[in-house]
Amino acid sequence: MAFKALLAVVSVVLALQSVEAALTRRVACPDGKNTATNAACCQLFAVREDLQQNLFHGGQCTAEAHESLRLTFHDAIAISPAMEAQGKFGGGGADGSIAIFPEIETAFHPNIGLDEIVALQKPFVARHNLSHADL
Numbered sequence: 262m263a264f265k266a267l268l269a270v271v272s273v274v275l276a277l278q279s280v281e282a283a284l285t286r287r288v289a290c291p292d293g294k295n296t297a298t299n300a301a302c303c304q305l306f307a308v309r310e311d312l313q314q315n316l317f318h319g320g321q322c323t324a325e326a327h328e329s330l331r332l333t334f335h336d337a338i339a340i341s342p343a344m345e346a347q348g349k350f351g352g353g354g355a356d357g358s359i360a361i362f363p364e365i366e367t368a369f370h371p372n373i374g375l376d377e378i379v380a381l382q383k384p385f386v387a388r389h390n391l392s393h394a395d396l
Contacts, residue, residue, distance in 0.1 A: 308389045308396070316381060328378035332359060335372050336394075357393025360386070 287296040290303035297303055313320045316329070337355040345351035359366040360379045367376040386396050 304389070305395075308385070308391065311389065312385060316385065325378065325381060328375065329382070332375050332378050332382075335359060335375060355394055357396070360393035360396075 285298060287298055288300045288303070289296055290300075290306060292303070292306060295303065295306045297306075317323060317326050333355060336357065336359045338353060340353065341351040359372060359375055360382065363376055363379045366372055367374075367379065382393075382396055385391075386393055389396075
């Protein structure tokens with residue numbers, strides 16, 4: 262009996278998800294091969310391809326991929342011990358601050374070693390006219 266109830270709930274959830282997916286409007290990107298739910302996202306497909314080919318060596322899980330993930334994580338969980346000591350919000354959020362202020366941010370003990378990937382990613386930011394937070 263419990264299995265039938267669980268099966269019914271799962272069936273309803275799956276049906277609702279498929280209806281939602283069918284109603285989501287997508288736009289065709291100018292490249293002719295990608296679609297997105299927002300036309301502003303179309304430029305990011307070129308960024309993805311460039312990163313895969315030229316930073317991640319054709320999509321391989323190399324040291325650059327590992328360090329990029331580490332950079333993203335450390336940027337998103339950024340903290341300011343000085344602000345927290347004052348009882349203020351100590352930061353947080355992927356804002357690109359490690360890449361924007363590498364002399365300061367990469368000297369913070371948990372971020373040591375991120376200066377190399379920051380330097381490797383700078384040409385991609387310039388080439389695609391992105392902010393550091395967008396990369």
